[in-house]
Amino acid sequence: MPETKPTGTQILAMTKKRRRRALVQKLLVVALVLGAFGAWFWQRTIKNKGTGPRYVTAQAKVGPLRETVMATGKFKGLDSVDVGAQISGRVAKVMVDFNDQVKAGQTLAEIDPAQLLSRVEQSRAQVSAADASVRLAKATLAQSKAALARAKDMAEKGLISSKDLEAAQADAERAEASVGSSQSQAILSRASLKDAETSLSWTTIKAPIDGVILARLVEPGQTVAASLQSPVLFTVARDLTQLTLYVDIDEADIGKLREGQDASFTVGAWPTRKFVSKVISVHNLPTAGQTVVTYQAVLSVDNKDLLLRPGMTATASIVTSDRPEVLTVPDAALRYTPPAPPKDKPSSSPFMPMTPPRMGGGQRRPAGGAAKGDAAAAGRSALWVLENGVAKRVMVQTGGSDGQNTEIISGPVSAGTVVITDQEQSKTP
Numbered sequence: 001m002p003e004t005k006p007t008g009t010q011i012l013a014m015t016k017k018r019r020r021r022a023l024v025q026k027l028l029v030v031a032l033v034l035g036a037f038g039a040w041f042w043q044r045t046i047k048n049k050g051t052g053p054r055y056v057t058a059q060a061k062v063g064p065l066r067e068t069v070m071a072t073g074k075f076k077g078l079d080s081v082d083v084g085a086q087i088s089g090r091v092a093k094v095m096v097d098f099n100d101q102v103k104a105g106q107t108l109a110e111i112d113p114a115q116l117l118s119r120v121e122q123s124r125a126q127v128s129a130a131d132a133s134v135r136l137a138k139a140t141l142a143q144s145k146a147a148l149a150r151a152k153d154m155a156e157k158g159l160i161s162s163k164d165l166e167a168a169q170a171d172a173e174r175a176e177a178s179v180g181s182s183q184s185q186a187i188l189s190r191a192s193l194k195d196a197e198t199s200l201s202w203t204t205i206k207a208p209i210d211g212v213i214l215a216r217l218v219e220p221g222q223t224v225a226a227s228l229q230s231p232v233l234f235t236v237a238r239d240l241t242q243l244t245l246y247v248d249i250d251e252a253d254i255g256k257l258r259e260g261q262d263a264s265f266t267v268g269a270w271p272t273r274k275f276v277s278k279v280i281s282v283h284n285l286p287t288a289g290q291t292v293v294t295y296q297a298v299l300s301v302d303n304k305d306l307l308l309r310p311g312m313t314a315t316a317s318i319v320t321s322d323r324p325e326v327l328t329v330p331d332a333a334l335r336y337t338p339p340a341p342p343k344d345k346p347s348s349s350p351f352m353p354m355t356p357p358r359m360g361g362g363q364r365r366p367a368g369g370a371a372k373g374d375a376a377a378a379g380r381s382a383l384w385v386l387e388n389g390v391a392k393r394v395m396v397q398t399g400g401s402d403g404q405n406t407e408i409i410s411g412p413v414s415a416g417t418v419v420i421t422d423q424e425q426s427k428t429p
Contacts, residue, residue, distance in 0.1 A: 056422035057386055060329045062415045065407055067321040067400040069256055073247030075301065077237030077310045081209055084230035086202045087111065091222045096234070098216055102207040108234055109218060111203040120200055123193035130186035137175065137182040144168075144175035211238040214310060243301040243308055245277060247316050248287065248294040256320035257282050263299055265316040270307060277301055279318060321400055328405040329413065332421040334381050334398065338391060339423065383413065384420040391420055 089111040096108050151168035154160045215235035218224065224231045245265060249257060263277040277299040287294045299316060301308060380395045396411030413419070 053391075054424045055386060055391065055420045056424070057418050058330050058333060058421050060327060060408065060413050060415055060417040060419060062325055062327050064322070064324045065326040065328055065400065065405065066319060066323075066402050067256070068402065069249065069253040069318045069320055071247035071249050071253075071297070071316050071318065073245050073296075073299075073314060073316065075243045075245055075308055075310050075312050075314065077211075077214060077240060078242045078244055079209065079211075079238035080214065080310070081211075081236050081238075082232045083108065083205060083208065083234040083236055084232045085111065085205060085224045085226050086230055087116070087199055088225045088227060089113075089115070089203065089223070091218055091220055091224060091233075094216070094218060094220050096213050096216065098213055100213045102211060102213060102236065104207055104210050106207045107204055108207055108213075109205045111205070111224070113200055113203040116196065116200040116203060120193065120196040123189065123196040126189040127186065127193050130182065130189040133182040134179065134186050137179040141172070141175035141179050144172040148172040205233060207236055209236060209238050211236045212240055237310065240306060240310075241302075241304050243303050243310065244280075245299040245301050245314055245316060247297050247299065247314075249282075249297050251286070251293045251295065253320075254282070254295045257297055257318060258320075261318055261320060263316055263318040265299070265314040267308065267312050267314045269312065273307075275301070275308070275314075277316065326399075327408045327413070327415060329383065329408055329419050330421055331401060331404060331406050333383055333419040334406055336384055336420050336422060337382075338384065380411075383411070385413065386418040386420055 091109055092112045093110040094108070095110075096102060096106075102108065148168045148171070151160060151165045155162065155165045213234060214237050216233070217231075217235075218233040224233070257279060259279055259281060261279045263279055264274050265277055266274055279297055280300045281298045283296040283298070285296070287296065297318070299318075381398050383394050383396050384391050385394055386392070394412050396413055397409040399407030399409045401407070
């Protein structure tokens with residue numbers, strides 16, 4: 001069949017149809033571009049509102065601040081005395097036992113005195129012999145003096161020679177010297193007797209003070225040897241209603257301690273009870289350990305209920321400072337540092353990748369890291385505060401701490417200032 005050419009009306013209709021198709025395509029492209037831009041804008045503005053950093057905050061406040069020093073130690077009896085034996089021998093009797101109340105001078109034990117009794121008798125015999133020697137020497141002296149007097153009288157009359165007179169004079173002098181020697185021997189014998197009697201008295205071991213028996217380290221029949229060192233047989237404490245607590249203080253805290261400071265302590269036997277105490281002395285003698293040096297502090301302990309016993313371990317808390325009105329922030333606020341940005345941060349735009357800002361030398365600056373050394377050198381600390389939802393780093397001068405809150409001495413912080421203590425990042429789906 002012969003081909004028919006389109007008429008002008010058909011050509012015009014086809015042209016209009018192509019134009020409409022092109023217009024639709026353009027509108028579709030524009031819609032796609034606007035949709036992509038809208039998605040990017042929503043991602044940047046609306047969605048990110050729920051994925052930004054969430055802060056855990058607290059407020060700076062004015063209130064009491066109590067600084068304490070913690071230490072451990074052991075109880076000791078007030079005026080505890082170790083009672084020992086001054087002589088060697090076999091223990092014949094033991095009159096007391098643990099926890100017995102004793103009075104000063106009360107007999108605690110006896111050592112067999114048989115050997116010392118014989119020594120006392122021997123010394124008494126020596127004293128008697130010495131006294132007899134003194135009497136004999138005095139009688140001889142009297143005789144010699146009488147003979148000398150007669151010799152002098154006869155010599156004046158020419159009846160004896162000068163030689164006989166000199167012999168009489170020498171006999172009198174020897175008799176006088178013999179008296180002195182006998183008297184000295186008598187004094188020595190009496191001293192020996194006194195020493196023997198003293199040793200005999202030591203066989204009776206007595207309590208030196210009023211108190212209670214804490215330890216009994218001897219049994220009847222046991223032999224004690226006191227040749228080099230006096231063996232300890234008993235330990236007597238003056239009064240268990242008053243104890244002392246000896247605690248070891250670290251050298252970093254010793255400068256805060258003073259006599260008279262209030263303290264409290266706890267013991268394992270009574271974990272729910274807190275006992276009050278007071279510092280009565282701080283020793284200057286150091287105790288060197290493997291890694292630290294400590295100093296000993298002594299605390300007074302009122303033990304009227306007799307709940308505490310010597311040798312128990314206690315954990316003491318000594319109040320070194322107690323102020324009623326101090327500006328403080330939680331310790332966690334001083335430990336907070338914003339997290340560093342990730343090394344490979346994803347692009348926030350679908351069209352243009354964004355790279356994190358860099359410092360000179362191509363190194364990223366960690367959050368808060370650049371000024372840490374400067375702050376430490378200046379004796380200050382970094383604190384992050386929240387102003388209008390934005391974290392801001394400020395520098396403050398800190399003071400003492402009670403373990404939970406730290407004093408703010410100076411800096412752009414006042415009561416009510418919101419400080420950041422922690423941060424959580426929202427998770428994107």
